[in-house]
Amino acid sequence: MAFLELIDLKTHFPVKKGLIFRKQVDMVKAVDGVNLAIAKGEILGLVGESGCGKSTLSRTVMQLIPATSGSVMLEGKDLTKTTAHHMRSQRINFQMIFQDPYASLNPRMTVYTTLAEALRTRFPALNGDELTGRVSELMERVGLDRRFMRKYPHEFSGGQRQRIAIARALAPQPKLILADEPVSALDVSIQSQILNLLKHLVRELELTMIFISHDLSVVRYIADRIAVMYFGKIVELGRAEDVMDNPQHEYTKTLIASIPKIEKRG
Numbered sequence: 001m002a003f004l005e006l007i008d009l010k011t012h013f014p015v016k017k018g019l020i021f022r023k024q025v026d027m028v029k030a031v032d033g034v035n036l037a038i039a040k041g042e043i044l045g046l047v048g049e050s051g052c053g054k055s056t057l058s059r060t061v062m063q064l065i066p067a068t069s070g071s072v073m074l075e076g077k078d079l080t081k082t083t084a085h086h087m088r089s090q091r092i093n094f095q096m097i098f099q100d101p102y103a104s105l106n107p108r109m110t111v112y113t114t115l116a117e118a119l120r121t122r123f124p125a126l127n128g129d130e131l132t133g134r135v136s137e138l139m140e141r142v143g144l145d146r147r148f149m150r151k152y153p154h155e156f157s158g159g160q161r162q163r164i165a166i167a168r169a170l171a172p173q174p175k176l177i178l179a180d181e182p183v184s185a186l187d188v189s190i191q192s193q194i195l196n197l198l199k200h201l202v203r204e205l206e207l208t209m210i211f212i213s214h215d216l217s218v219v220r221y222i223a224d225r226i227a228v229m230y231f232g233k234i235v236e237l238g239r240a241e242d243v244m245d246n247p248q249h250e251y252t253k254t255l256i257a258s259i260p261k262i263e264k265r266g
């Protein structure tokens, strides 16, 4: 049994026109029949150009957007069929990391408060020294000095802020991480540090991750397998090296050709 399996998953958005009689004129097929099985412990890289449906796919997996049809099977249970109540208790098992940690972190909350709140979603009884200890531990895991615990997001660099967002995602001990363009806003020199950290954490904590990026050179660096998305569909899926060395789909070939040459040799 796959850890996560998407079966003929579709998420369509109606396009409406007219001010009073909002007539549906079209349909955006953001996710259009995706089949994908992900094993426990795997890092699946999802790549494709902007607008191809990557974020919609990840939100549909999390049930933040309802699927139009199809199934999201997590450890054999169909999330599209679960009640809202059950889904709320399930959501703790999924954590997201976004492109812009500055937008996703609360500017009025210190690192301590942010991480303490995230820890308490899973461990509501944590308090006092024990809570502070767990916050320190999380900070160390992501390479932040515990002395920064009382600082606010604006006091950190972009890379450090993304480390805080990663620590917050790890706090409730999720099973699945959905990382949506997590390094796209960072300087190239910082990107590889964050990619290495994510890869290391997924292995160490035996997590499973869907890593989303429009940038194939980033995805191939971290992913075990790569899924190439094009207009709502997965057009190519395979082991990262196979997809890079022997792409089958024309669109994948275009993506590979667009990676700067110097990098390709490395």
Ligand SMILES: Nc1ncnc2c1ncn2[C@@H]1O[C@H](COP(=O)(O)OP(=O)(O)O)[C@@H](O)[C@H]1O
Pocket (backbone or CB within 6 Å): 013, 014, 028, 029, 030, 048, 049, 050, 051, 052, 053, 054, 055, 056, 057
């Ligand atoms: N809430 C929405 N309502 C209507 N259309 C949407 C909505 N969200 C996304 N879309 C459309 O779905 C397509 C896929 O978007 P998205 O999933 O954000 O792509 P990506 O993350 O790959 O850039 C785009 O055409 C986008 O405009």
Ligand SMILES: [Mg+2]
Pocket (backbone or CB within 6 Å): 054, 055, 056, 180
């Ligand atoms: Mg997106």
